[in-house]
Amino acid sequence: MLYTVVYTSIVERHAPDGGGLDIVLTKLATTHSTLATAIGSLAATYIFLYAFLRLTQDEKEPPLVSTAVPFLSPLIGMVKWSMGFYTHMRDKYRDLPIYTLRLPGIRLYIVNSTNLIPVVQRQWRTLLFPPVSARASEVAMGGSKEALDIIRDDLVTDNGFMHAFIKATQPALSSGPALDELNGNALKVITSSLDEIVAQGRPKTASMFDWIRHEFLMATTDSVYGPHNPLRNPDNEAAWHRYHPTIMFLMLNVLPLWAFRSAIKARDQLAKAFRDYHINGHYAQGSIYIQRWTEHFVSRGIPTDDIGRFHNGGMFALVANTIPTAFWMVYRVFSDPSVTEDCRNEVLKAVTVKEEDGVQVCTVRARTIKDSCPTLISTFQEVFRVHGMANSVRLANEDHLLDGKYLIKKGGMVMMPARVQHLSKDIWGEDVEVFNARRFIRKPGEPRPNPVAFRGFGGGTTLCPGRHFATTEILLFTAMLLLRFDVLPADGGEWVMPTTEKSSQAEAMEQPDHDIEIELRPLEGADRKWRVSFDGTGEAALVAEDL
């Protein structure tokens, strides 16, 4: 009976138009031989790729892992684990200070060990960052061949375009009058915007990310570009929002440009606006930073159209990370009432009130905010530890024996993922997954965790030169909010933290997947005149290099 059912069903499936077992067997044999050929080819390809992987891997290179499907396993892992991929790998290969991943066309050397980080960073003439910036100039900003030839002419020495660019602009971003002026002008824009909210005489509701993004975009670009800031034109602000989210995909350079038609149009619109800004000499009324920036590009002979295009890259550095960092800072300070209270009590100590022409003027001393507000500063650092996701990368321009032990092959990419350090129990303790706003407050005599493991602004020669500008801007913005407003969820309920799975990995800070609605409720005294003073020099020291 069973035999008849099986026979009938086979014959029906394989010879529905009639015919007996002989026809069925012929059909099965043909199908199976095709299947067998396919399996055979797959097996041969697999064996070939596996052998190729092993034979082209030098035994002195860091141990090779994730090879189950040669060249594809790491990609599958990256898609599966997304931002958690490198911490997952660290947990799996805990005893490996550094390991190799092989992807089609590239070797990735991933650093797990905190001790190896300074060793990598010291090799800045062999393990280079400038090729990464040069690639961004090409694929994300659309630089011309002429400009790219200038940039790529020398990626190694101090005189090369990229290294000399950092040297030329860094002083304008380091502690001193130029930086104070940048921060002072940014804070003027923020203060006047807060004044407008207070002047309405009622609480303001807002989508928190959108609101902070607009405030920081205006404050930062006004202070950098001056009175002719191209971003003051709402069409250009809208163009930035169309172009910015595609930068990561442009960097990957796998899809044709027509797939990003609208973003490329927006990029060209911004480049033209910046070109006009440049040829009209408007930078002369901007910050010292943008003057040094422009002088460097002009002195190296970068064509005018490209200067417009590269301003888009400058914009990215200025705002792409500052905005989400400010978002998380406000979220973390105001979503925990005990943190709000401690921070508010701290920043109140930075305020002096004086009467000028019958008006009460409140002056916030920037130096006190940076020096004497331990909970505020610790929350800021914890924001970087928990939400920071910088993947510092370097490209080897020749074979190099790292730490005298690990062969880094020419063309290979060394990567130091911040999350591997920031989520290490060995460094931060068992509660590493928890956001602890007071984690960075040290009691006298208590040792601090290894500062090298704090990677929020990268490190070594490519340590972010904009860190002081961004830090002061975000701390003072948060302080002003604490002093003048309560920030609450608009529906009167609990704060709900947005997920971050869709974060663009071109950025060093997680971005919220969706916005949250808030209410800004003015406090008593919010309607006084508020200003910031920059008397006294010095910056908050948050990274190993500044300590």
Ligand code: HEM
């Ligand atoms: C919270 C805000 C910011 C964060 C989290 C941040 C983070 C970073 C990180 C992680 C790096 C890479 C370092 C490496 O790979 O070793 C970097 C580099 C850089 N950042 Fe920032 N940054 C911020 C704000 C700024 C600002 C406001 C500016 C501009 C004035 C700026 C300009 C740069 C530049 C030019 C580099 C490249 C350095 C080089 O080529 O040597 N950044 N930043």
